[in-house]
Amino acid sequence: xxxxxxxxxxxxxxxxxxxxxxxxxxxxxxxxxxxxxxxxxxxxxxxxxxxxxxxxxxxxxxxxxxxxxxxxxxxxxxxxxxxxxxxxxxxxxxxxxxxxxxxxxxxxxxxxxxxxxxxxxxxxxxxxxxxxxxxxxxxxxxxxxxxxxxxxxxxxxxxxxxxxxxxxxxxxxxxxxxxxx
Numbered sequence: 501x502x503x504x505x506x507x508x509x510x511x512x513x514x515x516x517x518x519x520x521x522x523x524x525x526x527x528x529x530x531x532x533x534x535x536x537x538x539x540x541x542x543x544x545x546x547x548x549x550x551x552x553x554x555x556x557x558x559x560x561x562x563x564x565x566x567x568x569x570x571x572x573x574x575x576x577x578x579x580x581x582x583x584x585x586x587x588x589x590x591x592x593x594x595x596x597x598x599x600x601x602x603x604x605x606x607x608x609x610x611x612x613x614x615x616x617x618x619x620x621x622x623x624x625x626x627x628x629x630x631x632x633x634x635x636x637x638x639x640x641x642x643x644x645x646x647x648x649x650x651x652x653x654x655x656x657x658x659x660x661x662x663x664x665x666x667x668x669x670x671x672x673x674x675x676x677x678x679x680x681x
Contacts, residue, residue: 503542507534509608512583516608519579531568539585539606540565547589550602556591563593583607588618598624618657618681625680629663632677633670640674657681 511534515524524531543561551557564587572578588594590601597619605612617624632639642648643655659678663671671677 503538503545504606505534505538508538511535512608515581516583519581519583521580524581535585536568539587543587543589543604546602546604550589554591557589559589559591559593561587563595564589566594583609616657616681620681629667629677632674633667636670636674639676643676655679 507530511527511530514527518524540561543564547557547559547561547564566582566586566588568581568585570577570580570582572580584605584607586603586605588597588601588603590596590599592599592601598617598621600615600617603612603614603618605614620628655676657679658681659675660680663678667677
């Protein structure tokens with residue numbers, strides 16, 4: 501099934517050149533018909549497929565899809581709209597970033613599909629660090645495997661400046677233990 505037309509990407513290209521409320525309001529119907537609705541159908545189908553593998557995923561597309569509006573309150577970039585659509589499919593949807601999920605980002609500049617936990621709580625970070633510390637050799641082998649690197653390139657995320665003492669020695673050989681995302 502085809503979800504998107506060429507105009508899907510063209511909308512975002514046009515928006516990039518006219519990222520303001522007046523232009524968006526004049527093109528709102530185009531956005532709803534060519535961008536928003538196809539993305540909603542795509543995410544609904546993706547949720548249906550992923551819920552077959554993980555029965556805890558019982559969310560709607562509304563709970564998964566992020567708004568196109570940017571939060572500009574604390575940003576230097578005051579353009580009001582994002583230049584892509586995005587959604588997170590997990591048990592908690594877009595409001596719970598502590599549960600592992602799949603993040604989808606679709607726009608003209610980038611197609612991204614990411615997996616993992618964006619905002620784990622302190623206990624989750626501790627469990628991950630504890631696992632890595634007890635399985636360092638296996639973990640290093642996994643993240644340095646050529647197939648892993650080809651598929652995922654690297655593990656990204658914000659890093660803590662300080663970590664508990666028991667992980668510092670491991671952190672010298674495996675800097676990913678500093679990750680907090």
